[in-house]
Amino acid sequence: AQSVTQLGSHVSVSEGALVLLRCNYSSSVPPYLFWYVQYPNQGLQLLLKYTSAATLVKGINGFEAEFKKSETSFHLTKPSAHMSDAAEYFCAVNIEAGGGADGLTFGKGTHLIIQP
Amino acid sequence: DTAVSQTPKYLVTQMGNDKSIKCEQNLGHDTMYWYKQDSKKFLKIMFSYNNKELIINETVPNRFSPKSPDKAHLNLHINSLELGDSAVYFCASSQVPNEQYFGPGTRLTVT
Numbered sequence: 580a581q582s583v584t585q586l587g588s589h590v591s592v593s594e595g596a597l598v599l600l601r602c603n604y605s606s607s608v609p610p611y612l613f614w615y616v617q618y619p620n621q622g623l624q625l626l627l628k629y630t631s632a633a634t635l636v637k638g639i640n641g642f643e644a645e646f647k648k649s650e651t652s653f654h655l656t657k658p659s660a661h662m663s664d665a666a667e668y669f670c671a672v673n674i675e676a677g678g679g680a681d682g683l684t685f686g687k688g689t690h691l692i693i694q695p
Numbered sequence: 696d697t698a699v700s701q702t703p704k705y706l707v708t709q710m711g712n713d714k715s716i717k718c719e720q721n722l723g724h725d726t727m728y729w730y731k732q733d734s735k736k737f738l739k740i741m742f743s744y745n746n747k748e749l750i751i752n753e754t755v756p757n758r759f760s761p762k763s764p765d766k767a768h769l770n771l772h773i774n775s776l777e778l779g780d781s782a783v784y785f786c787a788s789s790q791v792p793n794e795q796y797f798g799p800g801t802r803l804t805v806t
Contacts, residue, residue, distance in 0.1 A: 623738075625795075688737070
């Protein structure tokens, strides 16, 4: 069964500093991997996705992630943090449900705090 | 235009009541889902439907019953509500195996 582990329930960085949010996955088949962001009292918005094409994936708002099969990782980075990046971030892997309805298994989330 | 919409946004009710949450998507997707987010923000899939057919049915009490009248709608009916049902419920849709688009959520509070 697929699973995702996000290291660090809270990450605090200074404005302008590098953002690094860690995600490791476990999957018996080549995975599809996703990063979602959730702002307070809102739904989830897709940041980026890996679907077996390029291993370095660029997303919205300056975020990117690199798929590393040897490390079973899909860490999210942003070179320079902005105050508006403060939110909850979720890494997810697709569930091989068959029947054409793959759900997602989510990590427990990382709360990103931006210090002024 | 809202891609995935849910009603209501907030739902406060007493234990033992029956309630429904409605979800609609205008993206033309074949697959729709219900997820539950608990107070610690952990997200877990409950159900998925593909072309109105139930595909995923996680370990969810049978008090929860999804209904998909057509591809664009997936409703969630909950019988005999319990305190532990308090959570945020998210609807999502996708064109498998691509990304899922989430609705704004319904915050259910059971008192």
